[in-house]
Amino acid sequence: MRSSVSFAVLLACLSPSALAGQSEKISAHAQAQSIHARALVLDTHLDTPLLFARPGWDIMDRHTVDADFSYVDYPRMVDGGLDGGFWAIWTAQGERDLAGKRKARDAGLRRLMDIREMVAAHRNHFEIALRADDAQRIVNAGKRAVYISMENASPLATDPSLLETYYALGLRMLGLVHSSNNDFADSATNPEGAEFKGLSDKGRALLADANRLGLIVDLSHSSNDTFDQVLELSRAPVILSHSASHALNPHPRNIDDARIRKLAAKGGVIQVNSVSSFLIETPKNAERDKAMDSFWEIIEDSARLTPERQREAMRRYHDIEKQYPLPMATFNDYMKHLLHIIKVAGPEHVGLGADWDGGGGVKGMEDIASLPKITERLVQEGYSEAQIDGILGGNLLRLMRQVESAAGH
């Protein structure tokens, strides 16, 4: 909402000669701008909390991808009309011994604290959202909605009853697993393959707790077996908070058409990811990966990422990009996935979860400021305002209401 009609459009409207040849295009653009401005626009996987602990990083400042690898901040939320979404407590999967589990427990609570402190520090611009109805209320009050999600249930491994603590402190979505297996479930990308052939007993118990409390269960990163079992067992519809199409690019993180149909048939929603290597075939390059390690090492140590270290990291990144260039997906590739998934699932079961600050962003849609381009393309494809509203956020909120209704049993 509130992304203003661009100056170019206004100029064009004032120039009848220019209008003559471009009226249809301009009309789609203006119509999209207006739909986008009216809609509640929510993304279900914002990894931005990773940046909150960086010294001197402030969400109220304008940042750029090139300068600091940052994709979301308040000024660009305004530009892109992003009203909020789910802000993730992501925990890297570490060792699964007791020390590793305690480390994950502490990292999760720290990240939760980071999110709540960000909101407390900017309470005129952000507000914690707890129920589906909160989003519109918060936006009407001139603020952005901060739903809290967890990506990887490892912070709960020492004591799964901590899920209740997190719920009490605002958690409303639970992603079971990340890039490798944990105590609860198999991951889609575990190097050694399956461990439980889906859910473990602890995972089944956690799913029941999430249903009972009223947390959306998120299956992005889950293995196909985990997906199938959760779809079978869950008492409420589930989400894929940031996933792309396996039919278009057979990456193990992507979801196949049959499973998309099963998810939709049960009332679920798939939110489409924009990570380039999920969208297009990307050759493995071990040398590049190795070189990138030294980049990630700096970037991921948020608490010590001074502006100097950040500049050093970005220099390394741009050097690696020159030395080992990778194909980079475009906005058109993103739209191919989104449009394909809409066709398979139906427009009532799709949304946006572009993995901002977690690897998302493509040529032509570098950060959230470009979100109105998605709406424009959906208008061009002939989708109605009601359908587009659903994709931009309404479908997610419908799912959330179903999860709320199923809770407490």
Added chain:
Amino acid sequence: MRSSVSFAVLLACLSPSALAGQSEKISAHAQAQSIHARALVLDTHLDTPLLFARPGWDIMDRHTVDADFSYVDYPRMVDGGLDGGFWAIWTAQGERDLAGKRKARDAGLRRLMDIREMVAAHRNHFEIALRADDAQRIVNAGKRAVYISMENASPLATDPSLLETYYALGLRMLGLVHSSNNDFADSATNPEGAEFKGLSDKGRALLADANRLGLIVDLSHSSNDTFDQVLELSRAPVILSHSASHALNPHPRNIDDARIRKLAAKGGVIQVNSVSSFLIETPKNAERDKAMDSFWEIIEDSARLTPERQREAMRRYHDIEKQYPLPMATFNDYMKHLLHIIKVAGPEHVGLGADWDGGGGVKGMEDIASLPKITERLVQEGYSEAQIDGILGGNLLRLMRQVESAAGH
């Protein structure tokens, strides 16, 4: 610091005739004002975080004791020259079954979050302090210091290794127990008396962890046996963060002279409490206590304490005060305890922990705005500026440095 010399003093200084008869008194007053303004003034037991969750309550607003039972806020910190101190994560001792322990765990994390959110929301006025040296740095930057303490270790009962989580999130003082026994130690006021005759095995392990991490161990509320054992076992000096003198009023919460001497001999510090019923003999009145239950019931449910419910609670309180009046300690009673303890422990081992927002406050020192009166009285008693500096905060910081040095082993 920064409490200005009062207008009356300035007027008096301009009037030679007035000066003639009162020069000594005025001089002590002015000297005290100036000492107080220069000193770091820290209180070691602020229960103010109890109020942070009250709807509409804001620490930046000026409140009064009469209107809302509030003793500490930013405007009165400025008035009273209070630079900060330890802000408590207090947890009422509930049931000790698994459900009760989880409730305590959740309450502790919620209160920690409340404290950190308050600081985030007012980061130009408050800052989290982690080390002894932080207090002066924070005050020099024009802010107030927020050290975090825990009163009652029950939030750690499900998993004592959560102490590391709390430490990572800013905890620097640990009070083992509250008004009744918990899994770690015996309380001074447990209705059924001792359970472990001091520390439990879990309590001894927790003490070792606190020493290792560098947390100040707080023995207010501990039974005498707990006190004796901790004093024996602790590798660092310990604190009584809010205790009064047993010699002056034999209440079980108060500490006897022999133990004060033992504490001081080991480098510890006793911070003097201002709860009326600890300072003077106060008859038990079961009818009043019962009537007060309905007051506490409303007051303690912070999250739902709307201004209307608060006014209702205060009406009940004032009715109870009329129907069942209790003797109320005065500023002079407070000073009797403080001066006695200074004589017993030595001025290097005493400080202020007046239990603000936790029951503290006496006639003539109703809230923190009155703190300069303590300094004035200490000047009148002939204590030096160095000694007074110690009592107002320096002794605490020395203890904290010793705890920091002993950590890591």
